[in-house]
Amino acid sequence: MLKMTHLSKVYRTEVVETYALRDFNINVKEGEFVAVTGPSGSGKTTFLTIAGLLETFTGGEYHLDGVEVSNLDDNARSKIRNEKIGFIFQAFNLIPDLNVFDNVEVPLRYRGMKGPERKERIMSALERVGLASRAKHYPAELSGGQQQRVAIARALAGTPRLLLADEPTGNLDTQMARGVLELLEEIHREGATIVMVTHDPELAARAQRNVHIIDGQVVDLAEDPRFHTAYTAAAGQVRS
Amino acid sequence: MQIRPILATLRYHKAGTLLIALQIALTLAIVCNALFIIHQRLGQLSRPSGVDESDLLLVHNQWAGKPDADEVASMMASDLATLRNLPGVANVYATNTYPLSGEGTVFGIGHSPDKKTYTDSTAIYFVDDNALATLGLRLIAGRNFRPDEIGASSKHSKIEPDEIIITQALAHHLFPDASAVGKAVYLSRKPSIIIGVVGRMRTPWVDSSMAKWDEYSTLLPYRRLEGYTEYVIRTQPGQLDDVARRVKATLYAANRMRVISPKNGVRTFADVGAQAYNSDRGMAILMGAISLIMLTITGAGIVGLTSFWVGQRRKQIGVRRALGATQRDILSYFLTENLLIGVAGVIVGGVLAIGLNLWLMNQFEMEKLAMGYVVAGVAILLVLGQGAVLAPALRASKVPPVEATRSV
């Protein structure tokens, strides 16, 4: 589903070059639920933005669903984002000017879907996340957990094959976080591939597979001595 | 396509939306009325005076020393001879006034001597047998005055001409169904016979309050022997400037008992037209400037507000891009948003424009605004809006999708 080989990403500013990812290799199979962990600044978000075609990369290869994406133009990338990928962000990223219904509708409109089908999908997605009764509410009128569930509904409504979540529970308390994770597990059971970045070892443990990133590279924990310090630091950060 | 959610968003940004819509409405109201006024004034400017304007020179001669009528008559006769002998002069006559001069006399004219049934007003020109040739007026019917028909008019004499020449417009108005030549009309208690009809000849006045009868002119066979005399001179082709330079000195040399103003004493007909239409031209320029300023302010306002909105919405633009919006989708979002505000603005503005016109009609004899101006104004403002929004909208479309992941 998602295969990166020798991929690198360099951020260039006037003074420094930062290798956010270097010789980065990962292979996520169709239907997997992968949790990505790693210390702050290690490149987790960078990995997700490249995986989700939000950003280009500097070197290496990236095959998404069998297609090498580096040669695709902006429109083709938009289309793939729209049809194959669902995003869940740490900061929810709902559009504050639009109510819940209109927020969930956004990706469906860009897909050119007809009104009645949009409505049906929106309502069933909102029912999935238990917020059908809040369709007319604005984001500011919802709790954080509810907002994140709307964001999940927005990602779900387009029935994406790949769901990318960057610390989806980072802004939520433990109970809300558990609710969100249960939702993701349910979506996973229905066949979606999920890649989730998290700082929470408890959540990471519930995924099928854990991938650890340190200094822009995927490392095998069993072999890497750096892991223990980094892992503890990350876990400590979440608790504070 | 995305009209409903855009409207929902605009409800969220009420103040800015209302401000721009209102600005568009006001600009439309002012611009279409201004365009209408400009067109009217320019229409005035381009209206023909009826005379052959090239090679015409006007001399305003004030007699000094309070001469009596006989003295004026003899000085005038000798002036006419002097001018006629001046090299480069083709023809000349003396009169009280001429088209577009701004000053003149109005008489009532009608089919009966009874003043109450005078139906119309006409401008009065005192002329002699050389006037038609000098002004280049075309005789459409009848004949010119004969030299022996030219009378004298002084302070206490009655104006009761036996023969008159009128313009075609006036003839047609007085006698819609028949030729006016040979018919009697009344300017005084005595009948005057129309001996000739000339084509177009405007009255001395250009303002719109006189517009209804601005070609109702009547030529009377009189020399006016009072305070001042206007000489109308036709020069040989190409001699206008030359004659203009010499005419004053020539007249002073012949007779010093006169004042010819150094400023306005000698004017070409082009000068006369320019001065007559000064206020029209000024009004047209003023209206043009006001329109331009209003349009600039509105355009700048749209650029400013949209830029502000684009900055404010960077994150949500990024989110939309992440969710599958193409650059075109973002561009068309802002263009559509502007179009919706613009349409609301021009609907209100159209009503305001008509209201403003009604008020102007009440206050200052303005004519009814033709709908074409409202349509043109609407088109101008909508195009202006789309043009103004283009740069910020393009900037918005360039917001990268990764903006969605940046924390603010």
Ligand SMILES: Nc1ncnc2c1ncn2[C@@H]1O[C@H](COP(=O)(O)OP(=O)(O)OP(=O)(O)O)[C@@H](O)[C@H]1O
């Ligand atoms: N736009 C950018 N310009 C320059 N450097 C960047 C940019 N985005 C990320 N980086 C750098 O790339 C590296 C990886 O950043 P990234 O955001 O991927 O880390 P992360 O693992 O998501 O960290 P966190 O857990 O704190 O979210 C960091 O060193 C960061 O400073």
Ligand SMILES: [Mg+2]
């Ligand atoms: Mg991150």
